[in-house]
Each structure stands twice: as structure tokens, then as C-alpha cells.
Amino acid sequence: xxxxxxxxxxxxxxxxxxxxxLQKEDDPKPLPPMQKxxxxxxxxxxxxxxxxxxxxxxDVSFKLDGSFHASGFSGCNSWSATAYPQQxxxxxxxxxxxxxxxxxxxxxxxxxxxxxxxxxxxAWDLVNGDLVIKGPGGAIRLAxxx
Numbered sequence: 001x002x003x004x005x006x007x008x009x010x011x012x013x014x015x016x017x018x019x020x021x022l023q024k025e026d027d028p029k030p031l032p033p034m035q036k037x038x039x040x041x042x043x044x045x046x047x048x049x050x051x052x053x054x055x056x057x058x059d060v061s062f063k064l065d066g067s068f069h070a071s072g073f074s075g076c077n078s079w080s081a082t083a084y085p086q087q088x089x090x091x092x093x094x095x096x097x098x099x100x101x102x103x104x105x106x107x108x109x110x111x112x113x114x115x116x117x118x119x120x121x122x123a124w125d126l127v128n129g130d131l132v133i134k135g136p137g138g139a140i141r142l143a144x145x146x
Contacts, residue, residue: 036126038085040066044131044142049113051139058107060114062131062142075111076103083118089125091133093118113138 046060047053054060061072070083070093079098085091096115103111122135131142 036089038064038124039126039131040064043145045145046114046140047143048141049110054110058110060110061145074114075107077101077111089123090121091124092121114140
């Protein structure tokens with residue numbers, strides 16, 4: 001009987017240790033922000049350039065495949081480059097190869113702004129399903145397309 005009382009005392013003491021409220025030094029450390037995965041193998045169409053809407057009929061596009069080959073249409077020309085998503089949600093886009101078609105000034109301005117926004121290791125995020133890229137060259141918002 002004495003062993004049984006001793007065992008019960010040990011069990012109750014252990015339960016009491018778990019029942020006491022957390023003290024400041026027991027508070028868990030906050031978790032680091034969750035890293036998002038860059039959306040590979042999905043095509044996105046430009047909807048905003050530096051906060052201004054872009055006509056969807058222009059169909060400026062961006063796609064990054066699983067081999068880190070980025071490509072699309074920039075408003076006047078088709079383009080491609082090697083691109084690597086980085087830690088802390090940045091993306092590095094290498095030298096671009098593109099066709100050399102001429103187009104009107106409005107489309108050339110959109111093309112220039114779009115390509116500039118991809119340079120300089122911009123940050124990216126997914127906001128309500130849209131791909132948002134912001135960096136030293138500008139900001140673009142792209143919507144998923146078919």
C-alpha cells in the first residue's frame with residue numbers, strides 16, 4: 001500500500017507541474033514568417049504597372065517553369081530568360097532574349113516598364129491569387145491566366 005501511495009504522489013506531482021500556467025520564460029518564441037513557394041508552371045497576365053491598370057487585351061504575360069525558364073509576351077515582343085526564386089521571396093532574372101518588333105509608343109512604354117520591373121532582384125508575393133512583383137525598377141501585378 002505504501003508503494004501505491006508513493007506512486008500516486010509522484011503522478012499527482014507531475015500533473016501539477018503541467019497544470020501550472022506558462023511563465024514568461026516558458027513562452028514559445030514566435031515562428032519565422034512562412035516562406036511561400038513561387039508559382040511555377042503557371043501563366044500570369046499583367047493587370048497593373050506601377051499602380052496603373054493595363055488593358056487586358058494587350059496580354060503581357062509571365063511564366064516561370066520548373067526548369068527556371070521564364071518567358072512571355074511583353075506587349076510588343078516575346079521574351080525569355082533564366083529566373084531563380086530566392087529566399088525571402090525575391091526573384092533574380094538573368095539576361096533577356098527577345099524579338100525585335102517595333103510597336104506604338106504606348107505599347108513600348110508598357111513593355112519597357114514591365115521588363116524593368118523584373119530587373120534588380122525584386123520581391124514577389126501572392127496576393128489574393130495575383131502575383132505581385134515590386135523592386136527598384138517598378139511594380140507589377142499579374143493575374144493568373146489560362
